[in-house]
Amino acid sequence: MSRALTRLLDFDDQYRRDQKQDQAFLHRRDRRFAQQQQEQGKPLSVPAWLQALHALNDQRRDSGPDVRLRRWRQARWVFAGLGAVLGAAFMLGLLVYDGGRQINLTLLMALVALQCLLAVLTSVQAWLGWQPWRGLFGAQADDDPLASLRPALSARIAHTGGLLFAISGLLALLVMVVVQDLAFGWSTTLQTSAEGYHALVSLLAQPWQTLWPEAVPSQALVSASQFYRLNSEGAVSDPALLGTWWPFVLMLWLSYVLLPRLVLLVLAGLQVRWQARRALARHPGYAPLLYRFETPWVETRGEEEAPRAPAEATVALSPLPASSTLIHWAGAGMRSGAVVGALSRGPGPRQLRAGGNSTLEQDAEALREAGQRREPVILVARGWEPPTGELSDFIMDAREQWPAGTLLALVPLADEEGAALTDRGLQAQWQRFVERQQDSHLLLCAPEAQSDNTPVDADHGR
Amino acid sequence: MQTMDANDTGKAADSLPRFAVVGHPNKGKSSVVATLAQNDSIAIAMEPGTTRDSHRYPMKVDDVTLYELIDTPGFQRPRKLLAWLQGHSLSASDRPDTVAAFVNQHSDDPRYHDECELLRPIVAGAGIIYVVDGSVPYNREHEAEMNILRWTGRPSLALINQIGSDDYSADWEAALGQYFQIVRRFDAVRAPFEKHLDLLRSFGELAPKWRETLDAALEYLQALKFGRDHQALEQIADALIDMLGHQETARLGEHQDGRPLLPQLRQRWQAWQREREQRQRRAVEDIYLHRRLQREESDLTLPDESDLFSERTRQLWGISKGQLAAAGFGAGAVGGAGLDAVTFGHSLGTGALVGGLLGAAGSYFYSDKLNKVKVGPLSGGFREAVYGPLKDPQFAYVVLGRALVHWYQVSQRNHAGRDVLVVTDSDGHWLDVLSRGDRNGLQKSLQALARRRFDPSKRQRLIEQLELAQQAFAQWQLEQFKG
Numbered sequence: 001m002s003r004a005l006t007r008l009l010d011f012d013d014q015y016r017r018d019q020k021q022d023q024a025f026l027h028r029r030d031r032r033f034a035q036q037q038q039e040q041g042k043p044l045s046v047p048a049w050l051q052a053l054h055a056l057n058d059q060r061r062d063s064g065p066d067v068r069l070r071r072w073r074q075a076r077w078v079f080a081g082l083g084a085v086l087g088a089a090f091m092l093g094l095l096v097y098d099g100g101r102q103i104n105l106t107l108l109m110a111l112v113a114l115q116c117l118l119a120v121l122t123s124v125q126a127w128l129g130w131q132p133w134r135g136l137f138g139a140q141a142d143d144d145p146l147a148s149l150r151p152a153l154s155a156r157i158a159h160t161g162g163l164l165f166a167i168s169g170l171l172a173l174l175v176m177v178v179v180q181d182l183a184f185g186w187s188t189t190l191q192t193s194a195e196g197y198h199a200l201v202s203l204l205a206q207p208w209q210t211l212w213p214e215a216v217p218s219q220a221l222v223s224a225s226q227f228y229r230l231n232s233e234g235a236v237s238d239p240a241l242l243g244t245w246w247p248f249v250l251m252l253w254l255s256y257v258l259l260p261r262l263v264l265l266v267l268a269g270l271q272v273r274w275q276a277r278r279a280l281a282r283h284p285g286y287a288p289l290l291y292r293f294e295t296p297w298v299e300t301r302g303e304e305e306a307p308r309a310p311a312e313a314t315v316a317l318s319p320l321p322a323s324s325t326l327i328h329w330a331g332a333g334m335r336s337g338a339v340v341g342a343l344s345r346g347p348g349p350r351q352l353r354a355g356g357n358s359t360l361e362q363d364a365e366a367l368r369e370a371g372q373r374r375e376p377v378i379l380v381a382r383g384w385e386p387p388t389g390e391l392s393d394f395i396m397d398a399r400e401q402w403p404a405g406t407l408l409a410l411v412p413l414a415d416e417e418g419a420a421l422t423d424r425g426l427q428a429q430w431q432r433f434v435e436r437q438q439d440s441h442l443l444l445c446a447p448e449a450q451s452d453n454t455p456v457d458a459d460h461g462r
Numbered sequence: 463m464q465t466m467d468a469n470d471t472g473k474a475a476d477s478l479p480r481f482a483v484v485g486h487p488n489k490g491k492s493s494v495v496a497t498l499a500q501n502d503s504i505a506i507a508m509e510p511g512t513t514r515d516s517h518r519y520p521m522k523v524d525d526v527t528l529y530e531l532i533d534t535p536g537f538q539r540p541r542k543l544l545a546w547l548q549g550h551s552l553s554a555s556d557r558p559d560t561v562a563a564f565v566n567q568h569s570d571d572p573r574y575h576d577e578c579e580l581l582r583p584i585v586a587g588a589g590i591i592y593v594v595d596g597s598v599p600y601n602r603e604h605e606a607e608m609n610i611l612r613w614t615g616r617p618s619l620a621l622i623n624q625i626g627s628d629d630y631s632a633d634w635e636a637a638l639g640q641y642f643q644i645v646r647r648f649d650a651v652r653a654p655f656e657k658h659l660d661l662l663r664s665f666g667e668l669a670p671k672w673r674e675t676l677d678a679a680l681e682y683l684q685a686l687k688f689g690r691d692h693q694a695l696e697q698i699a700d701a702l703i704d705m706l707g708h709q710e711t712a713r714l715g716e717h718q719d720g721r722p723l724l725p726q727l728r729q730r731w732q733a734w735q736r737e738r739e740q741r742q743r744r745a746v747e748d749i750y751l752h753r754r755l756q757r758e759e760s761d762l763t764l765p766d767e768s769d770l771f772s773e774r775t776r777q778l779w780g781i782s783k784g785q786l787a788a789a790g791f792g793a794g795a796v797g798g799a800g801l802d803a804v805t806f807g808h809s810l811g812t813g814a815l816v817g818g819l820l821g822a823a824g825s826y827f828y829s830d831k832l833n834k835v836k837v838g839p840l841s842g843g844f845r846e847a848v849y850g851p852l853k854d855p856q857f858a859y860v861v862l863g864r865a866l867v868h869w870y871q872v873s874q875r876n877h878a879g880r881d882v883l884v885v886t887d888s889d890g891h892w893l894d895v896l897s898r899g900d901r902n903g904l905q906k907s908l909q910a911l912a913r914r915r916f917d918p919s920k921r922q923r924l925i926e927q928l929e930l931a932q933q934a935f936a937q938w939q940l941e942q943f944k945g
Contacts, residue, residue: 022748022753023693023745023748023749024748024751031524035524148917148918279918282918282919282921282922283918284696284700284918284921287696288693288696291689291692291693295685295689296523296524296682297522297523297524297525298521298522298523298682298683298685298686299520299521299522299523299525300498300499300500300501300519300521300522300683301499301500301501301519301751302499302501302517302518302519302520302531303517303518303519304501304503305501305503305504305517306503330601330603331601355603356601356602356603357601357602357603357605357606359541360541360542360545384488385487385488386487386488386536388487388536388537388538388539389538389539389573389576390538390539390540390541390542393539393542393573
């Protein structure tokens with residue numbers, strides 16, 4: 001089987017394997033191959049690509065033919081064997097000569113013409129892609145890469161059988177010529193003169209007229225060879241003369257049976273190769289492969305981030321301690337009366353500001369002032385913004401400056417109007433922040449609804 | 463954590479455009495990087511404000527880096543950092559060196575870990591992309607950060623990212639203009655691809671030496687987008703070829719009736735179709751590098767109501783009987799016109815008329831025709847019961863319409879998007895955007911697919927037809943959006 005077929009099947013196999021890979025991988029792999037070939041001045045071709053992939057995957061091709069081609073190969077052998085047997089049988093049957101009457105050249109020529117016609121029809125059918133015998137192969141797989149090549153492959157098999165038929169027929173003819181005294185003659189019901197018949201055989205003998213003049217029957221031979229079955233007395237004056245037809249018969253068989261089969265077999269082989277190449281070029285994996293060869297590999301993705309699950313945190317909100325000291329971190333909720341009302345005990349709470357656009361000196365002043373009040377401090381922050389290092393530093397500074405045991409209630413808000421944070425993710429973020437501070441007097445609290453505002457004693461929250 | 467090597471400093475490093483994306487925590491830095499680097503793992507991985515190390519995302523063409531984006535942690539202690547810088551600087555001329563000195567001095571200080579991570583690439587020569595959230599009002603608390611960045615003396619661009627629904631971009635623009643060379647608005651989640659390119663082009667404006675490289679990078683990105691659209695189209699074409707020509711078979715005894723097999727074969731056929739469709743979806747998502755996409759297609763979650771094979775789905779995605787008949791009329795008329803041509807016009811145009819009527823009648827008839835089990839000839843004591851392919855022309859439009867909706871959403875989706883991709887219904891029809899000739903061509907190509915043996919040579923033609931359909935669909939979507 002031709003290399004083009006093996007290549008097509010090999011390509012199809014690789015295409016199926018590649019379908020399990022992602023496009024990025026394929027592009028990188030094939031672009032790299034294309035660049036390497038270019039750098040080394042080697043051709044960029046599908047066979048080279050397949051070879052490189054086989055080498056990389058340490059794949060060794062089986063010594064035998066592809067299993068999908070085995071059926072076709074077996075069919076070819078069967079047809080060849082059948083052709084050889086039938087060819088010999090055909091010729092022996094044709095040349096049976098019992099001395100009763102001559103071997104009819106007209107019949108022989110008609111059968112040669114039939115052989116020639118069958119050969120041509122086989123090729124035409126293959127070129128047209130007509131498959132009247134399709135049912136013989138059973139159900140055809142949807143994804144058979146050889147589907148479009150079936151007519152050509154079948155024609156090649158038929159021509160192989162035909163060629164063996166012609167060769168064995170030729171050999172049988174030669175054997176019969178050697179071992180028997182064949183006497184050829186011509187007979188027809190039609191009113192044909194010997195001149196007319198001579199013109200016909202001369203026309204048929206045109207191809208070898210100059211090559212082998214002895215194989216062109218003369219007018220005298222034609223006239224002497226006509227016979228009528230009823231004319232039992234019409235004995236031939238020179239029986240040896242009738243045997244001189246054999247070179248003509250030999251060349252007739254060679255030129256109109258064997259040679260056409262040989263030529264058409266070669267053409268069928270070329271057709272298989274050409275169609276295999278065409279099938280490869282039309283293969284759904286071919287254009288994408290060329291695209292991957294030609295197109296630079298563009299990578300923007302960089303490193304892959306592994307999904308990071310945040311550390312587990314069980315949100316434990318503490319009751320809001322009673323306090324009238326509020327520190328608004330970065331001004332969170334400072335202008336909202338609702339926030340102040342919900343967080344502080346009693347009218348006129350002390351509202352301090354730190355972080356954000358305050359200076360570090362202002363932060364220090366807010367700390368000093370809050371510490372002087374000797375009561376729990378409520379630190380209000382924007383819950384939707386992640387707590388920063390500055391907030392952490394502020395809490396640490398507070399702990400250093402304030403009297404020991406001063407409660408600090410951290411209250412992240414859901415909005416500037418003082419709504420409690422309900423988003424579990426954000427709550428967990430603040431819970432983790434509180435845990436990182438490792439400060440037992442730091443509480444995570446939520447603003448209470450104003451109607452339910454029943455501040456707890458300082459110790460209650462512990 | 464990225465460490466600096468000797469190559470990161472000096473001229474060589476300076477010639478490669480590098481951009482450190484910096485800002486306050488949780489203002490969308492990672493989202494911007496996820497979109498520009500087309501890496502959805504960034505957006506998925508992050509918990510807001512938890513980026514602690516800087517991460518590099520080089521844009522490479524055949525392993526040659528054209529530019530690099532660096533995602534950095536947010537500022538944690540900007541006021542203290544600025545105070546440190548002010549306390550160690552003598553004049554404006556030594557400011558960049560003072561920032562470098564800060565990084566050197568605090569590289570092992572865990573308190574300034576984040577600041578060192580974000581400043582290190584800038585000190586090494588990276589341009590600054592400062593990201594703020596334009597949906598919250600401007601306030602001066604970011605001024606310390608902006609001052610620090612100004613101290614580095616590096617080319618800088620401010621990016622107003624729109625996280626929420628409120629828009630204070632104008633205020634931000636006015637304020638940021640005082641600190642940064644260029645100010646741009648960019649919605650990391652919703653900005654279309656053209657805006658990504660515009661933004662990258664702006665990066666090139668930061669330094670003349672970067673412009674050429676970035677322009678080249680933009681060309682590659684543009685080509686990459688076209689290439690992906692085409693690859694997606696090929697995936698759709700292959701899925702259509704497979705789905706429209708698919709058959710399910712079962713073996714029957716010589717005298718066994720094939721009709722009872724219908725439900726079983728039909729079920730197998732539908733399951734196969736759905737699996738093939740899902741494979742096509744995943745392939746398209748892979749082409750556009752959406753590897754962590756969560757998708758929800760209404761029909762799959764509501765099998766009774768809007769399944770692929772339900773009447774409602776056909777109404778939504780297929781074409782109406784009238785449209786189908788019209789398309790069939792057109793296709794038939796083309797065939798009839800061919801007859802006229804063969805007879806050198808002697809049929810006086812009746813070929814086109816007859817062909818058109820036959821095409822229209824055929825389409826109308828088939829639009830409601832249900833598929834049946836066909837039983838093949840006896841072979842080896844068995845017969846083959848075959849279900850499919852479905853000859854209903856609407857089925858092709860159902861499959862194609864759904865595939866195009868999915869393709870459009872995936873191709874337009876930014877990699878910062880974290881929401882579930884919902885393949886939505888639509889009340890109009892994109893086929894109207896196609897010209898009559900293109901509609902006929904598409905109809906013929908789709909009809910060819912329902913033949914048992916699809917001629918591979920027609921695949922290219924199908925892709926060309928689908929390309930027109932793809933363009934029409936995108937145009938229709940755009941019009942829907944504008945409308």
